[in-house]
Amino acid sequence: MNKEITIIGAGLAGCEAAWQAARYGIHVNLVEMKPERFTPAHSFGGFAELVCSNSLGSDNLENGKGLLKQELRVLGSLVVDCADRTRVPAGSALAVDRAAFSEMVTEKVTTNKNISLVCREAKKIPLGKPVIVASGPLTAPDLAESIENLLGQGRLYFYDAASPIVEAESINFEHAFLASRYDKGGADYINCPMNEEQYTVFISELLAAEKAEVRGFEDVALFEACMPVESLAARGADTLRFGPLKPKGLLDPATGREPYAVVQLRQDNLDGTMYNIVGFQTRLKWGEQRRVFGLIPALADAKYARYGMMHRNTYINSPKLLDARFSLRGSEMLYFAGQITGVEGYVESIASGYTAGLNLAMELNGKGGIVFPGETMIGALARYVSTYSGGRFQPMNANFGIVDYKAPIKMKKRGFNKREKYNNIAQNSISVLKGIAENLSLGRIPYPPVHNCPYA
Numbered sequence: 001m002n003k004e005i006t007i008i009g010a011g012l013a014g015c016e017a018a019w020q021a022a023r024y025g026i027h028v029n030l031v032e033m034k035p036e037r038f039t040p041a042h043s044f045g046g047f048a049e050l051v052c053s054n055s056l057g058s059d060n061l062e063n064g065k066g067l068l069k070q071e072l073r074v075l076g077s078l079v080v081d082c083a084d085r086t087r088v089p090a091g092s093a094l095a096v097d098r099a100a101f102s103e104m105v106t107e108k109v110t111t112n113k114n115i116s117l118v119c120r121e122a123k124k125i126p127l128g129k130p131v132i133v134a135s136g137p138l139t140a141p142d143l144a145e146s147i148e149n150l151l152g153q154g155r156l157y158f159y160d161a162a163s164p165i166v167e168a169e170s171i172n173f174e175h176a177f178l179a180s181r182y183d184k185g186g187a188d189y190i191n192c193p194m195n196e197e198q199y200t201v202f203i204s205e206l207l208a209a210e211k212a213e214v215r216g217f218e219d220v221a222l223f224e225a226c227m228p229v230e231s232l233a234a235r236g237a238d239t240l241r242f243g244p245l246k247p248k249g250l251l252d253p254a255t256g257r258e259p260y261a262v263v264q265l266r267q268d269n270l271d272g273t274m275y276n277i278v279g280f281q282t283r284l285k286w287g288e289q290r291r292v293f294g295l296i297p298a299l300a301d302a303k304y305a306r307y308g309m310m311h312r313n314t315y316i317n318s319p320k321l322l323d324a325r326f327s328l329r330g331s332e333m334l335y336f337a338g339q340i341t342g343v344e345g346y347v348e349s350i351a352s353g354y355t356a357g358l359n360l361a362m363e364l365n366g367k368g369g370i371v372f373p374g375e376t377m378i379g380a381l382a383r384y385v386s387t388y389s390g391g392r393f394q395p396m397n398a399n400f401g402i403v404d405y406k407a408p409i410k411m412k413k414r415g416f417n418k419r420e421k422y423n424n425i426a427q428n429s430i431s432v433l434k435g436i437a438e439n440l441s442l443g444r445i446p447y448p449p450v451h452n453c454p455y456a
Contacts, residue, residue: 003364005130006031007357008122008143010047012079013338013349014134015109017357019078021132022114024361030109033121033140046102047109048079051162054268054276055095056083056346061426062419064398068347068377069094070426072354074433075378075440078108079350088267091185097270125150130333130364132356137313137339144314151321151328158395160226160313161281164289165306166265166299168273175297176265181249189266190275192298193252193259194245202295203240206233209288212310228310229280244279263296274305282308315342315395319388324371325359326352326382335360342385344395351378351398352385358440372436374404376429400425 003026007014010032018028032047057065072080086100109115124146125131135143137160171190178187194202207230232239241247245261252259265275277299282289286307294300318341321328326341328334337356338349355378359369372379380403384396396402400422 003027004029005132005360005364006126007132007134008125009134009136009338010034010106010109010117011134011136011338011349012048012346013136013353013356014132015048015105016077016079016350016353017132017134017335017337017360018109018115019112020354020357021361022112023076024358024365026114026361026364028115029118030115031118031120031122034119036119036121046106048082048105049102050096050098050346053095053163053266053346054088054098055090055093055266056080057094058092059094060092062422064377064400065345065347067400067422067426067429068351068381068398071376071378071429071433072347072350074430075354075437077350077354079105079353080347082108086270088270088272089186089188090266091180091188093266095266095268098268100270125334128333130360132335132337132353132360133340134337134353134356135340137315138311139314139340147316151316157312157314159310161228161283161310162306162308163277163280164282164293164304164308165268165274165276166302167305168275170301170303171265171275172298172300175300177253179250189264189278190298191250191252191259192263192265192296193247193254194261194263194296196260198295198297199241199245199261200237202292203233203237205292205295206230206284209284209292211283211288212285226281228282228308230282230284263299268305277308280308283310284308313339313395315340317393318342318385319393322386324379324382324386325369326356326386327359327369332363333360339395342393342395343381344397348381348396348398351381354378355382370436373432375425376433377403378433380404403429 005021005026006029007018008031010030014030018030021028056069059069060066061070069080082101082104083094083096086096086104088095088097110117121140123142125133176190176192179191180186180188232243241261245263247258247260247262250258250262264278266278268274268276284292289307294302316336322336322341323329326335326337335356337353341352343349343352355372362369372382374380374383377398381396381398384402403425405425
């Protein structure tokens with residue numbers, strides 16, 4: 001077989017897929033429309049641009065994203081390694097300098113002898129050739145039409161939102177303090193407290209603020225993890241206080257008590273000159289963002305490096321279309337990866353890219369491919385995306401609820417809490433994946449052969 005593949009899109013999933021395929025001797029033509037064309041949400045010229053946040057979530061093994069990142073480290077993920085090397089302080093979370101991260105991934109990919117960069121917009125899927133479509137949630141219209149025509153299932157979509165970024169020197173530290181919740185990690189967050197009166201005024205103005213028009217916005221269901229801050233506020237006056245503005249675990253040194261509400265800012269670059277307003281995805285007009293967010297005392301004179309925004313994310317009906325290798329059912333040559341498959345989140349996109357790139361490479365090398373077991377997070381996520389049978393298919397984050405788990409007999413007898421359960425799942429998963437990684441390095445088909453997998 002011709003050991004050459006085309007990957008459309010140099011985002012997180014596309015870069016990971018390209019790197020993994022190249023590791024196994026496959027020549028990759030990586031097609032990326034930058035710098036010829038940018039989506040409304042992108043601004044960097046490099047690859048793997050992070051848009052909504054600079055955080056890849058918790059690094060704690062008792063968190064779904066934390067476990068998935070550790071699994072990817074065990075398996076030799078390029079993108080997670082680059083994230084580790086460009087991390088910025090963020091308590092127990094893995095946050096990165098977005099520019100440095102993009103630059104490192106770009107440099108690694110473009111200097112790989114098995115990867116050739118093709119700078120042009122892909123307007124259709126090149127049928128009859130090995131292809132991974134990793135065009136992302138903002139797939140360009142012509143390519144989206146080509147996908148829709150090929151799949152015949154129609155597109156699903158939801159709206160996503162990005163948080164604003166403020167310049168650090170414009171934050172008023174007379175009304176802010178440094179801390180991480182429950183003192184986990186270092187004092188990595190800038191915390192902007194509000195008293196009850198300030199919070200009440202803020203909520204009132206937030207609900208009354210003018211919003212930017214997003215065509216079709218009111219007709220679709222928003223993905224809960226990216227709900228705009230004003231939409232959350234509309235659910236009730238205290239919704240934000242029990243959500244992104246919760247004060248639990250934070251003590252204001254000025255009072256010695258938990259504030260009524262707290263807005264947290266997370267470092268966005270290595271220099272510490274820019275901070276992301278955590279959980280403040282929004283579709284408010286830019287002038288309204290300045291006015292309303294300026295009601296937060298610490299942000300009264302804030303200067304914005306980027307305003308919050310709304311954009312549409314597109315994904316396919318994967319349970320009817322893909323198997324657990326992210327391959328189109330009935331096809332050994334067409335794969336999808338990234339958020340277009342319905343995995344939600346940066347780390348989840350990396351995992352899907354890893355799985356697709358590895359499997360297509362194994363297919364071309366005559367090894368058939370593998371499906372990661374459901375007792376691992378990477379395997380459980382692929383299984384969910386490929387087999388979900390409930391109502392409307394919604395994007396899925398890494399979480400312990402989708403992982404196969406059998407409690408040890410001695411634990412069943414006395415019972416145990418979630419922390420013990422999640423730690424048990426994590427340790428088992430890492431052990432399983434270390435065995436798989438070792439077999440991969442020796443050129444063996446690790447576990448199990450895809451032809452014996454019920455999800456394929």
